[in-house]
Structures are given as structure tokens and as C-alpha cells.
Amino acid sequence: MALVTTKEMFKKAFEGHYAIGAFNINNMEIIQGVVRAAKSQNSAVILQVSKSALKYANPLYLKGMVDAAVAETGIDIALHLDHGPDLETVKECIDAGFTSVMFDGSHYDYEENVAKTKEVVEYAHAHGVVVEAELGKLAGVEDDVKVDAANATYTDPDQAVDFVKRTGVDSLAIAIGTSHGAYKFKGEAKLDFDRLEKITEKLEAEGIHNFPIVLHGASSVDQASVETCNQYGGQINGAKGMPAEMLRKAASMAVCKINMDTDLRLAMTAAIRKSFAENPSAFDPRGYCGAARDYIQEIVTKKIQEALGSVDSMK
Ligand code: G3H
Ligand code: 13P
Ligand code: ZN
Numbered sequence: 443m444a445l446v447t448t449k450e451m452f453k454k455a456f457e458g459h460y461a462i463g464a465f466n467i468n469n470m471e472i473i474q475g476v477v478r479a480a481k482s483q484n485s486a487v488i489l490q491v492s493k494s495a496l497k498y499a500n501p502l503y504l505k506g507m508v509d510a511a512v513a514e515t516g517i518d519i520a521l522h523l524d525h526g527p528d529l530e531t532v533k534e535c536i537d538a539g540f541t542s543v544m545f546d547g548s549h550y551d552y553e554e555n556v557a558k559t560k561e562v563v564e565y566a567h568a569h570g571v572v573v574e575a576e577l578g579k580l581a582g583v584e585d586d587v588k589v590d591a592a593n594a595t596y597t598d599p600d601q602a603v604d605f606v607k608r609t610g611v612d613s614l615a616i617a618i619g620t621s622h623g624a625y626k627f628k629g630e631a632k633l634d635f636d637r638l639e640k641i642t643e644k645l646e647a648e649g650i651h652n653f654p655i656v657l658h659g660a661s662s663v664d665q666a667s668v669e670t671c672n673q674y675g676g677q678i679n680g681a682k683g684m685p686a687e688m689l690r691k692a693a694s695m696a697v698c699k700i701n702m703d704t705d706l707r708l709a710m711t712a713a714i715r716k717s718f719a720e721n722p723s724a725f726d727p728r729g730y731c732g733a734a735r736d737y738i739q740e741i742v743t744k745k746i747q748e749a750l751g752s753v754d755s756m757k
Contacts, residue, residue: 443512447541447572448520451486451755452613452654452698460751461657461693464488465742466524466703468495470507471731472710475738477511477519482743485752486518488542488699491535492525501538509539517756522574524701532562536569544615548576552601559609567610574699577605578617580659594621599640603648613654613699616641620659624668624681624704633688635695642696654698660684661704662749664741670712674719678708689749700750706738713737 451462465476467489480487489508491501508521522542523535532543545562547555559575566573578597597616606614618634620626638655645653663683671678689700717730724730746752 443516445508445512445521445539445541446486446518447570448488448522448654448699449572449612451488451518451520453652454755455693455698455752456652456654456696458755459694460755461689461697461700462486462488462752462755463742463745463750464490464522464524464656464699464701465706466490466492466495466701467504467508468499471735472706472738473507473511475735476706476742477515477517478735479739479742479746480519481515481517482739483746483753484517484756485746485750486520486755488520488522490522490524490544490701491540492703493527493531495524496531496534501535501540505539526562529558529562529565532566536566536571540571542572542574544574544576546576546615548579548615548617552605556605556608559605559611563610572612574613574615574656575605575609575611576615576656576658577602580617581621596634596637597641599637599644602641603644603650606645606650606653607648613656615656615658618657620657620684622659622704624661624663624678624683624708626659626661626663626684627682628680631682631685631688633684633692635691638692638695638697653696655696656699656701657689657692657697658701660689660700660749661702661708662686662689662745664705664708667705667708667712667737667741670716671708674712674715676711676715681708686745686749690751693749693751702745705741705745709737709741710734 525546579595581594713734717733
């Protein structure tokens with residue numbers, strides 16, 4: 443068994459009207475929590491690493507642990523660079539053995555995004571690695587860059603078609619209402635499903651069939667995790683995320699990859715806060731890190747069943 447790319451995963455996901463979960467990893471407990479959940483549901487999974495996670499954990503350590511996860515579980519796992527900022531980081535990850543990379547040029551003007559993405563695609567494809575790009579701007583915070591709601595822009599369907607044709611990307615992250623972080627909506631959650639449908643229709647009309655769309659900023663901000671954090675000394679107020687039913691609807695359309703990080707952060711923090719409060723005399727990290735790992739497994743299992751629909755995608 444070896445790491446796989448997302449090609450086959452997305453083909454099956456598109457045809458089967460479900461999505462593969464892409465979970466951000468930073469350490470062993472998160473990796474084990476996520477892959478144990480995926481294994482228990484017989485589901486393929488994407489483990490993704492941001493630039494700041496690369497800096498925190500070192501790509502060699504992450505790749506080593508992910509290889510161990512592949513060997514232990516036998517499920518299809520892709521190792522993906524999340525929000526790659528430049529060709530240099532993309533090359534670093536491809537050299538380290540990643541099977542998928544994202545180049546995020548969404549903050550550049552359109553022509554510059556096209557040119558830089560194309561360069562990444564040429565390099566990655568020459569090395570057997572697939573590429574995700576982004577068009578449109580999500581609100582929220584990622585890698586210390588904050589985009590406020592007023593500066594977020596939804597993806598233009600005609601531009602999306604032009605972008606895919608000119609860059610040769612394998613999948614495209616679009617902006618239709620999700621945002622990064624724990625504060626996604628003040629009022630009702632809303633997603634522009636019409637725009638998603640239009641993008642697929644226009645791609646199909648140009649002969650680009652079953653093209654996989656990616657949804658970033660898709661954590662549900664599970665209220666049980668938030669409440670547990672707050673019950674045990676946290677101060678997380680007004681946090682709100684994407685309802686699972688809306689994600690499931692997007693997954694039944696062209697969305698083949700759904701990104702979640704915030705939910706894992708909340709789960710880990712909730713479990714550790716609870717463990718500290720309930721066991722004040724304990725000081726073995728395996729106790730509280732183990733509790734965090736178990737809770738992540740529980741949360742990810744629910745996501746696979748309710749939001750992604752990827753149960754038995756390994757069949
Ligand atoms: O979309 C961004 C992810 O949540 C990664 O966040 O850069 O703090 O690791 P990070
Ligand atoms: P969340 O902040 O909603 O978890 O989104 C994570 C993400 O998009 C990673 O790329
Ligand atoms: Zn993202």
C-alpha cells in the first residue's frame with residue numbers, strides 16, 4: 443500500500459454523489475483520530491498540511507506518520523498541501539512525497555493567478571502529483587491572513603471555466619459562502635448552490651465532465667465541542683459553522699472534497715480541557731492526548747456519515 447492521488451477518489455465521489463473529507467493534520471493524535479474514523483467507515487480520506495503545519499511539525503515527520511497510517515489502515519489516503527503559497531513550497535512537498543498540492547493564488551489578480559497556477563500544474567504533473575487551485579475569495583483567517591466579509595468575492599462561473607481550461611488544474615476550490623475559522627455566519631447559514639450548479643453546467647458545456655469542486659472553510663463548528671470548551675474554562679462566544687445537511691447537499695452535487703480544520707481544533711481543545719478539569723492530579727500526556735484522539739475519531743466518524751456521505755467509498 444502507498445499513498446494515492448485524489449484522481450480516482452474524486453472520480454468515484456462525483457459519480458457516487460458524495461465527498462471525501464480533507465482534514466488538517468499537525469501531530470500524531472490528529473492523524474490517528476482521523477484515519478481510525480475513516481477506517482471504521484471504510485472510507486477514503488485526505489490528510490492535508492498547511493504551510494504553518496509544515497513549519498510546526500516538519501514535512502519529514504508528517505510524511506513518516508502518514509506512511510504509517512497507510513500501512514496500518516490499508517485505506518486510500520492522499521497527502522495534500524493545503525493553501526500552498528508558492529512554487530517553492532509546492533516543490534518542497536512534492537520532494538517530500540506528497541501526492542496532491544494546492545496552489546492558492548486567489549489573492550492575486552486573475553491573470554497572475556492563471557500564470558502562477560499553470561506553472562505549478564506543469565511541475566506537479568511532471569512528478570505525478572495532482573493540483574487544486576482557488577478562484578474567488580473566502581472570508582476568514584488562514585495562515586495569519588485575514589479577509590473580512592466585505593472583501594470576500596464569490597467565484598464567477600465563466601471565469602471558473604476559463605481558469606480550468608487555461609491552467610489544466612485537477613480540481614478547483616470556489617467561494618460560494620463558506621469561510622475559514624469558527625465565526626462563519628452571524629445570522630442564517632447560506633450557500634450559493636445556484637452558483638455551484640452553474641459552474642458545473644458551464645464546465646460540462648465546454649466538454650469538461652465531472653470536474654471536482656472543492657469546498658474550503660466547511661467546518662460545522664460543532665456546538666457540543668464549543669460548549670465543552672466553555673464549560674471547562676474556554677471563552678469561545680458566537681461561533682457558528684456550516685450545517686451538515688448543507689454540506690451533504692453540496693457533496694451530492696459537484697463538490698468532491700470538503701475541508702475541515704476548525705472542528706478538529708475545537709474537538710482537541712474540548713477533550714483536553716475536560717480531561718484536565720476532571721483529572722487535576724494527572725500529568726501523563728497520554729491521558730489527555732489520548733482523550734483528544736478519541737474525540738477526534740468520534741467527530742470525524744460523524745462527519746463521514748452525515749456531511750460527506752463517503753461511508754464504504756473503499757468498496
Ligand atoms: O485553511 C487553513 C487551515 O485552517 C490551516 O490553518 O495555517 O493555521 O494551519 P493554519
Ligand atoms: P475550517 O476553518 O472551516 O475548518 O476550514 C478549513 C480549511 O478550509 C482548510 O483549508
Ligand atoms: Zn482552506
